[in-house]
Amino acid sequence: MNLWQFFTNKEEQNNPNFNTIYQEVQKSFPDYDDDQLARIVAISSMMSRVAYADLDICKKEQVKMSESVHKWFEFSKDESQKLIELVVKYTKVLSGIENHLYARELNQSLSKPEKIKLLNTLFAIAASDDSVTTIEENEIYNITTELLLTKKEYVQAKMTVLDFLAALKK
DSSP states (O other): OOHHHHOOOOOHHOOOOHHHHHHHHHHHHHHTTTHHHHHHHHHHHHHHHHHHTTTTTHHHHHHHHHHHHHHHHHHHHHHHHHHHHHHHHHHHHEEEEHHHHHHHHHHOOOOOHHHHHHHHHHHHHHTTTTTTTTHHHHHHHHHHHHHOHHHHHHHHHHHGGGGGGGGGOO
């Protein structure tokens, strides 16, 4: 049994609507083991989830997600771009149906400092189009609670993009 199977129940494993992003990424990145792929998919899907919170992923957000993937996983720029294209495609199709799988995976595989780093990354992605909308803030707050982080840690991460908060602009 691989790690991804461990984190899903039998019904989810046999349901074609679940694990879709993971399966597609696995086809495109066959050199990574299951644990690595699960973490890659979970983190990149959280990034895409925030970018798509307002139902639009602009080019600036895609570029920032690609840069973030490059930093997190030391992927080449081409690999980063390919991953983000896949994840964005399936984020739009699945509309959050697999979010619980990603949070569960990250709670198992990330340390608290890594989770806080992810929050900062999510805010940077939200700010990449020069405005962090209330919808994006709320999505990041939901992720904060799913990752078992505190409101204080959320606020600290939010402070890194204070100048981009739409709620504070005229």
